[in-house]
Amino acid sequence: MTQTPIDVAIVGGGIMGASLAWELARRGTGRVALFERGAIASGSSGRTGALLRRHYSNESEAMLAQTGWETYAHWPEIVGGDPVHTPSGLIATVDTGPGREANAEKLRANVAMQNRVGIPSRVVDRDELRKLQPFAQWDDVALAAYEPDSGYVDAVAATRSMAQAARRAGAAIQEGMPVLGVTVEGDRVSGVRTAEGVVPAATIVVAAGPWANRALAGSGVTLPIETLRVQIAILHRPLELEEPHFVYLDTVAGIFCRPYGPGRTLIGVSGGDQHDPVDPDVYLEQNDPGYGALAIAAIARRIPAMRGAVQIGGHAGLYDMSPDAHPLIGSMGPEGLFVMTGFSGAGFKKGPAVGRAMAELLLDGAPSFVDLAPFRPDRVFAPDYDPRTPWSATEYDLGSDFGHGL
Ligand SMILES: Cc1cc2nc3c(=O)[nH]c(=O)nc-3n(C[C@H](O)[C@H](O)[C@H](O)COP(=O)(O)OP(=O)(O)OC[C@H]3O[C@@H](n4cnc5c(N)ncnc54)[C@H](O)[C@@H]3O)c2cc1C
The missing domain is CATH 3.30.9.10 (D-Amino Acid Oxidase, subunit A, domain 2)
Structure with a gap:
């Protein structure tokens, strides 16, 4: 079946994918389509604790947490719909x-x-x-x-509300539509494979959480998640x-x-x-x-x-x-391929901020409010990469943590 080409294909309808779809659509970005294999918020975003801590020992993540909090705390004015945050x-x-x-x-x-x-x-x-x-x-x-x-936030309400806002702004939200992999022509991505055929897409952003590698099939990229x-x-x-x-x-x-x-x-x-x-x-x-x-x-x-x-x-x-318990956000592999994954149990609070940062990366070349360099996904493949390297001089020595530090 011949499919209508789209400009940005987003794989995954958790808080990351939904936030990116909304940010792109509200800025009038061509044809944006989000593919969710099940229902919106049926992955980690529907099973999270959704505590909104902003206490981090590195500034980049504190900045993402703060920017995420601003959206959650002022949801009706910014995104629309009912409040989602309890301070x-x-x-x-x-x-x-x-x-x-x-x-x-x-x-x-x-x-x-x-x-x-x-x-x-x-x-x-x-x-x-x-x-x-x-x-x-x-x-x-x-x-x-x-x-x-x-x-803290009502995570399911927020993720669904974000997807609804994206849809109102013009993004196509397709539930029950698994992406089976990515197609590549030359050194560029050319589309996403679905059960209904290949949907041509110039840019693909994989926000599929723990399932990211399955969505990346055919791209030549396998992430250590x-x-x-x-x-x-x-x-x-x-x-x-x-x-x-x-x-x-x-x-x-x-x-x-x-x-x-x-x-x-x-x-x-x-x-x-x-x-x-x-x-x-x-x-x-x-x-x-x-x-x-x-x-x-x-x-x-x-x-x-x-x-x-x-x-x-x-x-x-x-x-x-991810190997160092910090997110993987940025371009990876063939031209036009981007990932937002590896949130390591601490991503919900950052969702709206990561969506905005990725939208600004795609549309403006770089985010205006945070430096994404520390999160570049290819860091984990660098020959001198050591996942135990602290992200700041003020990283804590903790007896117990939650899979991630603070
Ligand atoms: C028990 C628990 C407690 C947590 N507590 C907190 C907390 O207190 N604070 C906090 O900030 N974070 C917390 N987190 C982490 C947070 O929930 C996640 O980091 C965040 O929800 C990740 O969002 P996401 O959009 O990246 O992934 P997800 O919500 O998992 O979304 C990925 C989506 O992609 C879809 N998908 C997968 N493969 C495909 C495919 N091939 N095609 C189409 N769709 C696909 C999935 O169905 C899913 O809906 C917690 C997580 C858990 C599990």
Whole structure:
């Protein structure tokens, strides 16, 4: 079947693909089509925690997190539709105990860096933590970063709303349309292969998360993405914890958590045994038996009354891990091919910013608000590439993390 040529083909309808489709369409970019193999937000963007931390130890990602936050926090004015963000307040903890004293200075420096890029954040000590969240125990935390207007997002609502906005602006959004690979003529991409034939496309952006390599078939590019299964549980809080807690990105207690509707908490537990490599098409999408009990024990370490919590839901999702746990954003392989993947369990907050950066790269030659150079995908193939190389002098030494650092 002969297909109408398009200017930009986007593969994947998660927050990355949807944000790029909207940014391109609203700038009047020719024919933009997004191909989603299932339904919008049926990948990681529909299974995420969607905590919107802006605490990073490198400026490039802090900038992406800040720019993403601006869109989420002002959604009705910028994207249209209902609000998606709840500014609950956020605390990020790091171990500053024996052997890790250097993390205290790094925390101060990172908060100062955040302030420089426009993120309201401050260092708080144990006394202030006790005042901010009196129902939690903070004996094991000396210092933390406090972001008063950070919070969390309804991820499915936001991703769908973004796709609807893209459609209103003129992008074609095609659900139930897997891309089987990429066609190349000479040194350029020429189209995407679908079950209905090849759709000619001058530019292809693969935003297919853990499935990126399958969409890249035929391009000659294979990215070192590992797929990890990660779980989150939904807990019903006991009545004495009626007041919602802040978002905690708590590397000391080894948990990330946020409120999840009235009286409920979403929680993930850190640690290698919670992060299993899997085939993205064949993995257990439910919680392991016992995950709820593990999550309750972990959060009760921070909020003792959560011993009385009850699990009422939960699931497993996928992290698309790059070797260094930082994203791969930019051109790769034949002319006209771009990727946005490898978000390593920390991409949702950055989605609108990455969409804007990629749109500006395609239309203007470079993004106006962030330098994408650190994220260039071909870094992982450089002969001197060492994934353990820190991304800044203020990168933390953490005992537990969430597959990614801070
Ligand atoms: C349990 C969990 C907790 C998380 N918590 C947080 C958090 O608190 N904060 C945060 O910022 N991030 C978090 N993340 C990470 C975040 O969810 C992801 O980084 C983000 O959603 C990635 O978006 P994406 O658009 O790149 O990928 P996805 O949402 O996975 O989208 C990719 C899409 O591509 C489609 N697709 C795949 N192959 C093809 C093909 N061949 N053709 C067409 N379509 C295709 C898929 O169906 C999918 O819809 C978490 C992730 C998980 C799993």
